[in-house]
Amino acid sequence: MSDEQRYDELGARLKKFEGRPAALSGVGKDPVNAPMIRHWCEAMGDTNPAYTGPDAIAPPTMLQAWTMGGLSGHQGRTGAYDELLGLLEASGCTAVVATDCEQEYLRPLRPGDEVAFDTVIEAVSGRKTTKLGTGYFVTTRTDLRVGGEPVGTHRFRILKYAPAPRAPRPPRPRPVVNRDNAGFWQGVAEHRLLIQRCTGCGLLRHPWLPGCNACGSPDWDTLEASGEGTVHSYVVQHHPSFPAFSAADPADGAAGPYAVGLIELAEGVRMVSDVVGVPYDEVRIGLPVRLVFRRYDEELTLPVFQAVER
Amino acid sequence: MRAGDRLPPLEIPVTRTLVVAGAIASRDYQDVHHDPELARQKGAPDVFMNILTTNGLVGRYVTDHFGPTAVLRKVAIRLGAPNHPGDTMVLTGGVERVDGDTAVVRVVGANGLGDHVTGTVTVTVPGDTR
Numbered sequence: 252m253s254d255e256q257r258y259d260e261l262g263a264r265l266k267k268f269e270g271r272p273a274a275l276s277g278v279g280k281d282p283v284n285a286p287m288i289r290h291w292c293e294a295m296g297d298t299n300p301a302y303t304g305p306d307a308i309a310p311p312t313m314l315q316a317w318t319m320g321g322l323s324g325h326q327g328r329t330g331a332y333d334e335l336l337g338l339l340e341a342s343g344c345t346a347v348v349a350t351d352c353e354q355e356y357l358r359p360l361r362p363g364d365e366v367a368f369d370t371v372i373e374a375v376s377g378r379k380t381t382k383l384g385t386g387y388f389v390t391t392r393t394d395l396r397v398g399g400e401p402v403g404t405h406r407f408r409i410l411k412y413a414p415a416p417r418a419p420r421p422p423r424p425r426p427v428v429n430r431d432n433a434g435f436w437q438g439v440a441e442h443r444l445l446i447q448r449c450t451g452c453g454l455l456r457h458p459w460l461p462g463c464n465a466c467g468s469p470d471w472d473t474l475e476a477s478g479e480g481t482v483h484s485y486v487v488q489h490h491p492s493f494p495a496f497s498a499a500d501p502a503d504g505a506a507g508p509y510a511v512g513l514i515e516l517a518e519g520v521r522m523v524s525d526v527v528g529v530p531y532d533e534v535r536i537g538l539p540v541r542l543v544f545r546r547y548d549e550e551l552t553l554p555v556f557q558a559v560e561r
Numbered sequence: 562m563r564a565g566d567r568l569p570p571l572e573i574p575v576t577r578t579l580v581v582a583g584a585i586a587s588r589d590y591q592d593v594h595h596d597p598e599l600a601r602q603k604g605a606p607d608v609f610m611n612i613l614t615t616n617g618l619v620g621r622y623v624t625d626h627f628g629p630t631a632v633l634r635k636v637a638i639r640l641g642a643p644n645h646p647g648d649t650m651v652l653t654g655g656v657e658r659v660d661g662d663t664a665v666v667r668v669v670g671a672n673g674l675g676d677h678v679t680g681t682v683t684v685t686v687p688g689d690t691r
C-alpha cells in the first residue's frame with residue numbers, strides 16, 4: 252500500500268471523530284489563584300494593575316491555562332481524543348504544534364473560581380503537507396463554566412504531523428591546496444602520509460613549509476609516516492555544532508560534540524586531525540592511535556586517526 | 562478610539578527564558594518548548610514559544626495600550642513563523658472598527674522569519690465612545 256493510500260484511509264477514519272467529546276466535565280487542577288496569575292504576569296511582562304490586589308482578576312488570556320493537565324495529565328478526557336491522537340501517532344504523526352487559538356471571555360475569572368469544562372472534537376482536516384511535515388489539523392472547542400455559569404469558550408487547532416526528514420548532512424569543507432603543500436595532498440590521494448624532511452639538516456616538519464625553520468634550507472624530500480601515533484592533546488567541540496564534522500561515523504549524521512586531536516606521530520612531528528573509533532568523551536592524552544584514510548565523499552579522503560585497542 | 566488608530570509597536574526579545582517561563586506559567590510541558598534536542602528531532606531547529614505565551618503577549622499588548630479598565634472580549638490568533646530564542650518579535654496593531662465602547666484591533670507579531678502571529682482582539686474600553 253502506498254503512503255498516499257494509507258494516509259487517505261487514515262483521513263477517513265479520523266473524520267469519524269468529528270462531533271465526539273474529547274473531555275466531559277473536566278475540572279481545573281487548581282482553582283483560579285493569585286500565585287499562578289503572578290507567575291503568568293512575570294513571564295509575560297504584564298504589569299496591568301487589574302491582575303493584582305484584593306480585586307484582582309486573572310488575565311483573560313490565561314483561560315486555557317486553567318484547563319491544562321500539566322505533568323500529571325488531563326482529567327475528564329474521554330477515550331475519543333486519546334484514540335484520535337493514538338491513530339495519528341501510530342501513522343507516524345508523532346509531533347504536534349498548535350496553530351490557532353480563539354478565545355471568548357464571557358466574564359472575568361477571579362481567585363477562588365473553580366473551572367469546569369467540556370471539550371468537543373469540532374473538526375479533523377484532510378491530510379495536509381506543511382513545511383514541518385505531513386499531517387492533520389484537529390480543532391477542538393472547550394466550553395468553560397464556574398458553578399454552572401458559562402465563563403468562556405476556547406477553540407484550539409493543532410497540527411499533528413510526521414516530521415519532515417532532516418536536511419542531508421552538509422559536506423566537509425575542502426582542504427586548501429597550494430604550491431607549498433601540494434605534495435602532502437598528492438600523498439594523501441595515494442594513501443600515504445608524507446612528512447617533509449629538510450635535506451640540509453635532516454629535520455622533519457609538519458605542516459609543510461617552503462623552507463626549514465632550523466637551518467633555512469629550501470631543499471627537502473619526504474618520509475612516509477609509519478602511521479603509529481598517540482594523542483598529544485585534544486579539544487572537544489561542543490558548540491556551535493557543525494553537522495559536517497559532528498559524528499565519528501559519517502553514516503550516522505548526528506549533530507553533536509566531536510574530538511579534535513593533536514596527534515604525535517611516531518616520527519616525532521605532530522598534526523591536527525580527527526580521532527575516530529572512540530566516543531568523543533573517551534579521548535585521552537596518550538591514547539594510542541593509528542592512521543587510517545577515511546573517504547568522506549566522492550572527492551574527499553582524509554588522513555584521520557583511529558583509536559587502537561590495547 | 563477610532564478606526565484606523567495605530568498602537569505603538571512593542572518589541573519582545575524572544576529569550577530562551579521567556580520561551581520556557583511562558584510554557585511553564587501556562588502549564589505546557591510539551592518538550593519542544595523546553596528541550597532543544599527533542600525539538601530538533603521533531604524537525605524544529607530549536608525550542609519555540611508555545612501558543613499560550615503568544616496569546617498572553619497579544620492580550621498584554623492590547624491592554625498595555627488601552628489601560629487597566631480595558632476588558633478583553635475575544636482574542637483570536639493564528640501562528641506562522643515560530644518564535645525561536647535569539648529572535649525579536651515586534652507587535653504592531655491598529656483599530657479595525659469601533660462599535661460604541663468596543664473595538665476590534667488587528668495585531669501582527671513579526672520576527673526575523675516572518676509573521677509569527679496574526680489575529681484580532683475585541684476589547685471594551687468603558688467610557689471611551691469617541
Ligand SMILES: [Zn+2]
Nearest residue numbers: 449452463466
Ligand atoms: Zn634544515
